Amino acid sequence: xxxxxxxxxxxxxxxxxxxxxxxxxxxxxxxxxxxxxxxxxxxxxxxxxxxxxxxxxxxxxxxxxxxxxxxxxxxxxxxxxxxxxxxxxxxxxxxxxxxxxxxxxxxxxxxxxxxxxxxxxxxxxxxxxxxxxxxxxxxxxxxxxxxxxxxxxxxxxxxxxxxxxxxxxxxxxxxxxxxxxxxxxxxxxxxxxxxxxxxxxxxxxxxxxxxxxxxxxxxxxxxxxxxxxxxxxxxxxxxxxxxxxxxxxxxxxxxxxxxxxxxxxxxxxxxxxxxxxxxxxxxxxxxxxxxxxxxxxxxxxxxxxxxxxxxxxxxxxxxxxxxxxxxxxxxxxxxxxxxxxxxxxxxxxxxxxxxxxxxxxxxxxxxxxxxxxxxxxxxxxxxxxxxxxxxxxxxxxxxxxxxxx
Amino acid sequence: xxxxxxxxxxxxxxxxxxxxxxxxxxxxxxxxxxxxxxxxxxxxxxxxxxxxxxxxxxxxxxxxxxxxxxxxxxxxxxxxxxxxxxxxxxxxxxxxxxxxxxxxxxxxxxxxxxxxxxxxxxxxxxxxxxxxxxxxxxxxxxxxxxxxxxxxxxxxxxxxxxxxxxxxxxxxxxxxxxxxxxxxxxxxxxxxxxxxxxxxxxxxxxxxxxxxxxxxxxxxxxxxxxxxxxxxxxxxxxxxxxxxxxxxxxxxxxxxxxxxxxxxxxxxxxxxxxxxxxxxxxxxxxxxxxxxxxxxxxxxxxxxxxxxxxxxxxxxxxxxxxxxxxxxxxxxxxxxxxxxxxxxxxxxxxxxxxxxxxxxxxxxxxxxxxxxxxxxxxxxxxxxxxxxxxxxxxxxxxxxxxxxx
Numbered sequence: 001x002x003x004x005x006x007x008x009x010x011x012x013x014x015x016x017x018x019x020x021x022x023x024x025x026x027x028x029x030x031x032x033x034x035x036x037x038x039x040x041x042x043x044x045x046x047x048x049x050x051x052x053x054x055x056x057x058x059x060x061x062x063x064x065x066x067x068x069x070x071x072x073x074x075x076x077x078x079x080x081x082x083x084x085x086x087x088x089x090x091x092x093x094x095x096x097x098x099x100x101x102x103x104x105x106x107x108x109x110x111x112x113x114x115x116x117x118x119x120x121x122x123x124x125x126x127x128x129x130x131x132x133x134x135x136x137x138x139x140x141x142x143x144x145x146x147x148x149x150x151x152x153x154x155x156x157x158x159x160x161x162x163x164x165x166x167x168x169x170x171x172x173x174x175x176x177x178x179x180x181x182x183x184x185x186x187x188x189x190x191x192x193x194x195x196x197x198x199x200x201x202x203x204x205x206x207x208x209x210x211x212x213x214x215x216x217x218x219x220x221x222x223x224x225x226x227x228x229x230x231x232x233x234x235x236x237x238x239x240x241x242x243x244x245x246x247x248x249x250x251x252x253x254x255x256x257x258x259x260x261x262x263x264x265x266x267x268x269x270x271x272x273x274x275x276x277x278x279x280x281x282x283x284x285x286x287x288x289x290x291x292x293x294x295x296x297x298x299x300x301x302x303x304x305x306x307x308x309x310x311x312x313x314x315x316x317x318x319x320x321x322x323x324x325x326x327x328x329x330x331x332x333x334x335x336x337x338x339x340x341x342x343x344x345x346x347x348x349x350x351x352x353x354x355x356x357x358x359x360x361x362x363x364x365x366x367x368x369x370x371x372x373x374x375x376x377x378x379x380x381x382x383x384x385x386x387x388x389x390x391x392x393x394x395x396x397x398x399x400x401x402x403x404x405x
Numbered sequence: 406x407x408x409x410x411x412x413x414x415x416x417x418x419x420x421x422x423x424x425x426x427x428x429x430x431x432x433x434x435x436x437x438x439x440x441x442x443x444x445x446x447x448x449x450x451x452x453x454x455x456x457x458x459x460x461x462x463x464x465x466x467x468x469x470x471x472x473x474x475x476x477x478x479x480x481x482x483x484x485x486x487x488x489x490x491x492x493x494x495x496x497x498x499x500x501x502x503x504x505x506x507x508x509x510x511x512x513x514x515x516x517x518x519x520x521x522x523x524x525x526x527x528x529x530x531x532x533x534x535x536x537x538x539x540x541x542x543x544x545x546x547x548x549x550x551x552x553x554x555x556x557x558x559x560x561x562x563x564x565x566x567x568x569x570x571x572x573x574x575x576x577x578x579x580x581x582x583x584x585x586x587x588x589x590x591x592x593x594x595x596x597x598x599x600x601x602x603x604x605x606x607x608x609x610x611x612x613x614x615x616x617x618x619x620x621x622x623x624x625x626x627x628x629x630x631x632x633x634x635x636x637x638x639x640x641x642x643x644x645x646x647x648x649x650x651x652x653x654x655x656x657x658x659x660x661x662x663x664x665x666x667x668x669x670x671x672x673x674x675x676x677x678x679x680x681x682x683x684x685x686x687x688x689x690x691x692x693x694x695x696x697x698x699x700x701x702x703x704x705x706x707x708x709x710x711x712x713x714x715x716x717x718x719x720x721x722x723x724x725x726x727x728x729x730x731x732x733x734x735x736x737x738x739x740x741x742x743x744x745x746x747x748x749x750x751x752x753x754x755x756x757x758x759x760x761x762x763x764x765x766x767x768x769x770x771x772x773x774x775x776x777x778x779x780x781x782x783x784x785x786x787x788x789x790x791x792x793x794x795x796x797x798x799x800x801x802x803x804x805x806x807x808x809x810x
Contacts, residue, residue: 053739054732054757083728085758118725119759182712182729223711225726226733306628306711306797307587307805314806320488320523321630324587327459328631334458352459353490354524392711394802400712401719 002156003281003370003390005273011143012161012172016040016237017195019146020137024130026078026123027116034127035149036099036134037073037193040237044199045070046206047111048213050230056082057092057122058112059229066233071109073233074099074131075191077152077178081114081122082228091122098128102135115152115178115191115229147176150191153399154180154274160266162259166252169242171198173259177232177267181276181400182225192217192232194263198256199238201246208248209234212260216268220388222275223396224304234260272388277395280312281371284387288378294331295385298376301329309392312372317363319348326376338379344372407561408686408775408795410678416548417566417577421445421642422600424551425542429535431483431528432521439532440554441504441539442478442598445642449604450475451611452516453618455635461487462494462527463517464634466501471638476514478638479504479536480596482557482583486519486527487633496527503533507540520557520583520596520634552581555596558804559585559679565671567664571657574647576603578664582637582672586681586805587630597622597637599668603661604643606651613653614639617665621673625793627680628801629709639665677793682800685717686776689792693783699736700790703781706734714797717777722768724753731781743784749777 018038026033039045047066049059058081074095081088096110114122147157161174175194192213200208213232238244245253273281284303289295302308305325311318322341327334336352344366347355366372423443431438444450452471454464463486479500486493501515519527552562566579580599597618605613618637643649650658678686689708694700707713710730716723727746732739741757749771752760771777 052729052732053736054728054741080725083725083754083758085756088758118723118729119754182726225710225712225729228725228729228732304709305630306801307630310802310805313802316806318523320485320633321587323459323488324457324523324630324633327457327633331458336459349488351490353488353493392802394799396711397715397718397797397799397802400715401721 002274003278005156005270008144008147008157008159010161011159011174012163013140013143014172014174014195014237015140015197015239016043017235018138018140019142020134020139021142021145021149022130022133022137024076024126026076026126032149033077034130034134035075035146036131036138037146038138039071039235040239041071042238043070044202044205044236044238046202046209046234048209048232050227052226052228054083054228056080056114056229057084057088058114059231060089061092061096062111062113062231065108065111068108070111071105072099072103073111073113073193075113075150076127077150078116079114079120079122080116080118080229083119084121088122091124094124095127099131102131113191113231115150118228143174143176150176150178152178153276154178156274158267158270158274160263162262164255164259166242166255169240171240171256171259172196173256173263175263175267177271179271180274181222182227192267194233194260195235195237196256196260197237197240199240199242199244200236201244204245204248204253205234205236208257208260211257212264215261216264219386220268220272221300221303222272222390269388272390275390276399277393278390279393280391282312282389282391283373284389285373285375285384286378287375287384288380289383290381292383292385295383297331298326298329298378299385299387301325302374302376303387303389306392312391313393315364315367317343317348317360317367319343319354319363322374323349340377342375343367407679408683410561410675413549413552413562413564415566416564416579417568418545418548419577419579419600419642420545420602420644421448422640423543423545424547425539425544426547426550426554427535427538427542429481429531431481431531437554438482439535439539440480440551441536441543442551443543444476444640445644446476447643448475449607449610449641449643451607451614451639453614453637455632457631457633459488459633461485461519461634462489462497463519464636465494466497467516467518467636470513470516473513475516476510477504477508478516478518478598480518480555481532482555483521484519484525484527485521485523485634488524489526493527496529499529500532504536507536518596518636520555523633548579548581555581555583557583558681559583561679563672563675563679565668567667569660569664571647571660574645576645576661577601578661578668580668580672582676584676585679586627587632597672599638599665600640600642601661601665602642602645604645604647604649605641606649609650609653609658610639610641613662613665616662617669620666621669624791625673625677626705626708627677627795674793677795680795681804682798683795684798685796687717687794687796688778689794690778690780690789691783692780692789693785694788695786697788697790700788702736703731703734703783704790704792706730707779707781708792708794711797717796718798720769720772722748722753722765722772724748724759724768727779728754745782747780748772
């Protein structure tokens with residue numbers, strides 16, 4: 001069902017960043033469900049994590065440990081280790097301890113990531129049993145396999161890669177992500193891992209990730225449900241033969257920032273394209289707001305409205321539902337007579353009513369497309385925000401009604 | 406599909422309040438789609454209206470006119486006259502003018518109500534053509550027929566009635582409502598009409614309605630979409646042989662307040678029971694909040710979560726999704742270790758994790774019921790709020806994907 005999401009693009013290896021995949025049989029025997037990532041010594045690592053108060057045990061641990069030196073990222077699917085309380089924290093700690101012992105690093109240099117069913121005890125022994133196989137598999141050329149290894153309800157793996165030249169040296173930025181439901185990231189998506197061989201100080205790297213995630217992962221929504229396990233990591237191995245970036249300025253920083261943003265955007269939008277039951281990829285663009293928050297309020301109200309999402313599924317240009325959603329978004333003193341709404345290039349509503357030039361045929365033609373932009377012009381100021389989302393289909397209900405059965 | 410909603414109960418006539426039903430053929434030929442209600446001269450009338458900025462033309466007019474003397478309420482289904490701009494306002498005015506002329510009252514004493522498709526021009530001539538038939542049909546005994554006459558996607562008519570004695574005089578409160586989708590009232594539901602033969606000053610009546618609607622219509626949600634057309638009216642004809650209630654105190658006021666609240670509650674909950682595609686009637690009870698707003702934030706986050714709603718549809722006791730929703734509700738400094746979550750009488754989660762005593766069988770037994778209470782104890786204070794909602798089924802998607810086709 002994925003909308004406009006093809007096979008993985010070429011994912012360039014990043015010097016100093018290796019990935020190893022193995023099968024622990026957590027949910028299904030034989031499924032690749034454990035991924036170990038190794039960062040070269042001296043790598044800088046940044047992370048953004050869910051703001052859900054019920055964050056999962058691995059999030060608690062990873063959030064603490066990202067402040068110190070990081071060498072290994074340990075990911076499992078099939079079990080989120082969320083809503084598991086103190087035993088869950090102990091379980092996450094144990095899997096990291098086991099990996100640390102195998103490779104001879106301090107346990108605090110191993111960060112855990114889990115995704116899958118909430119509230120089941122983590123099968124620690126199964127994960128421990130798969131660690132050596134994952135380590136044996138470590139390679140800089142394993143991005144595509146890792147993108148498959150972190151999937152849950154995803155129907156396709158998600159990845160993106162960019163390269164640019166700086167003073168004759170090629171810099172690579174490569175990333176992968178997973179996620180298809182329980183998607184309204186608030187700081188980061190379900191799971192995302194992006195690595196570069198540039199050398200970047202931790203502070204600058206964290207700013208790069210905040211900025212990139214904010215414009216990409218934090219602007220997508222499938223069902224409005226912020227996960228307990230959202231994490232996005234950015235690793236800079238420093239293997240490229242260039243000086244360290246220690247300030248947020250200059251041409252190298254600017255080029256890297258652009259590459260990181262493009263990779264974030266591509267893998268974040270891939271999550272929406274693969275949204276549970278998605279048949280449409282929808283861009284909600286809100287312009288002319290007095291401030292960014294009201295643009296986001298309008299955008300998310302439209303993106304979360306079950307009535308708009310079912311109309312999108314039905315390819316029904318039901319512009320009345322869009323107006324109704326804009327009207328209930330809580331924007332103070334909203335003057336409906338100044339609002340224009342566009343479906344693609346077609347003005348469907350103007351001044352609080354159907355546009356005089358609009359015909360149902362025009363709206364239907366846009367709605368029949370797989371990729372649709374809903375553009376709302378508030379006419380109140382100069383701020384804009386863009387959000388990406390999906391429709392709401394029978395398949396979404398089916399997937400989520402049957403998830404645990 | 407209506408959950409626990411049977412045939413209409415006995416709807417006692419209210420002296421001085423008559424209802425007449427006719428067919429204008431707005432959406433389908435022969436369908437009863439116009440209802441005229443006549444209030445005896447000297448009636449007090451109160452109203453609450455949608456807070457959607459894109460409110461419909463009839464809402465604009467009714468909101469203005471409720472301040473003056475009110476004699477007639479004119480309702481049509483099949484067309485919401487919303488998103489219709491200035492021409493919509495003119496159309497609403499014209500239908501009221503036509504009725505006023507037929508009965509010889511000032512046009513400002515006629516209030517319009519419309520429900521149905523948004524954004525289509527109101528078929529004024531069709532409505533005008535049905536007015537005389539509706540007037541000829543006026544009777545105090547027509548509550549049940551009017552409850553049918555105001556239906557749109559409702560599968561069953563909705564009404565409630567209470568009587569009580571005061572100093573040997575019987576007082577009646579009877580009400581009807583309609584609505585099944587685009588339901589998250591914000592001051593009132595789609596359409597509700599409640600009448601009593603008590604004599605009540607307009608100020609006290611408005612307070613009675615605010616209070617009643619706030620605890621009933623404003624605590625139900627089906628899909629989170631606040632309609633452009635929500636209205637709820639409370640009419641006091643003063644035909645009962647008792648002195649006027651001019652203060653919000655005393656035993657007569659208290660008895661009337663209770664009866665109005667009970668009628669509001671029954672017809673509001675009937676809307677949820679008849680929610681589009683509903684297979685469950687769900688009560689979300691949030692206790693132990695530090696203030697009412699945080700209780701409402703948690704309650705609505707749970708009630709609107711597509712993941713919880715699909716789990717309810719599947720009768721899946723997926724308590725992890727409930728914890729995840731509580732965690733993202735935006736309550737400041739939420740201490741998850743103090744939170745308990747109950748499904749019916751079963752404690753499913755405690756201290757941020759699955760309850761030690763919980764078994765999947767217990768949860769499944771509660772989830773198999775048609776009426777389910779999710780109770781969340783925040784452990785932060787003494788405030789409580791209760792919200793009523795439905796599950797999210799295949800049928801909801803079907804109804805809303807096919808509404809205009």
